[in-house]
Amino acid sequence: MKLLRDKVISDGIVLNNQVLKVDSFLNHQMDPVLMQEMGKEFARLFAEQGVTRVLTIESSGIAPAIMTALELGVPLIFARKQKSLTLREDIFTEKVYSFTKQETNEVTVSKKFIHATDRVLIIDDFLANGEAAFGLARIVEQAGASVAGIGIVIEKAFQPGGKNLIEAGYRLKSLVRIAGLEDGQVQFVEEDEA
Amino acid sequence: MKLLRDKVISDGIVLNNQVLKVDSFLNHQMDPVLMQEMGKEFARLFAEQGVTRVLTIESSGIAPAIMTALELGVPLIFARKQKSLTLREDIFTEKVYSFTKQETNEVTVSKKFIHATDRVLIIDDFLANGEAAFGLARIVEQAGASVAGIGIVIEKAFQPGGKNLIEAGYRLKSLVRIAGLEDGQVQFVEEDEA
Secondary structure, eight states: OHHHHHHHHHHOEEOSSSOEEOTTTTSSEEOHHHHHHHHHHHHHHTGGGOOOEEEEETTTTHHHHHHHHHHHTOOEEEEEEESOOOOOTTEEEEEEEETTTTEEEEEEEEGGGOOTTOEEEEEEEEESSOHHHHHHHHHHHHTTOEEEEEEEEEEETTSTHHHHHHHTTOOEEEEEEEEEOGGGOOEEOGGGGO | OHHHHHHHHHHOEEOSSSOEEOTTTTSSEEOHHHHHHHHHHHHHHTGGGOOOEEEEETTTTHHHHHHHHHHHTOOEEEEEEESOOOOOTTEEEEEEEETTTTEEEEEEEEGGGOOTTOEEEEEEEEESSOHHHHHHHHHHHHTTOEEEEEEEEEEETTSTHHHHHHHTTOOEEEEEEEEEOGGGOOEEOGGGGO
């Protein structure tokens, strides 16, 4: 997605070979027009998938996901993250490990909001190791519903998440794919440059 | 706001005299068309205030706030909430107590994103005791910026937050105001019924 790639180039900050900081337009301050354009692009990419629900995880996924849900005309559910959890019968829960924060969170979704007939589009801001995306997919599958696709704003293609999700059979679309962050520069995966 | 009031009546669940559950359309599952309409209404209510930034707090505030920012054509910043914090020079931080969760969180905003010239519109999903709204207002004031207004989706007008914010001089607009939750019924504040 050209608009997003241009924004990564102009406003992204490469902190080191692993970390791209995008807090000026994606995960602390947000550019609402960019969010709307992302929503339109995700809706276009998954238009044929019969999506009935969009699912994301708090907090940075919510803005692109609500724009996607608006374009597709379906509800959004955002999964809650918490450190510990009292076991409850009315929620789906999965453990998700964050390599960035080096902590495990319980990710929860009320059973009221995903049904076996649903086709769920998962949206998240970053894909690195794929822990969050796999966790959300397991929640969809716990509900007996199907994963219509996984839409990611920025994929760090030099980490294994994307490859693992595709090998697991998921329909993955990333708006930009980053090949590397060497020498303080963002390298994009070639195929996205068209 | 009639659309929201109708939704509260049809889909809100009164758990007890203090708690209205709106997780089917506001703070777990979200209705994106309702979010968009809220954004338009907040933009209309604060159109004359010269808003340059919208500020909210993760997570439930993000969806109405991004729609408001989109309508106003300004960036959104969402404040982060965390249990404990290493003191850092590059962030504004305020302690916010949650009566619901009975815990104190550190609420943080990067100093990069609010400047002394900004007029900041604060948006949040609920107003009860006003702790979160006052915390966000103090962050705006730490930055030397001014609070253009405070927009709330659902105000529990039987709790003191709204009265306290107005007495402190803030321009407060709530999309619906709830007078009480007695006998399992939502009573609205009369002035909103027009």
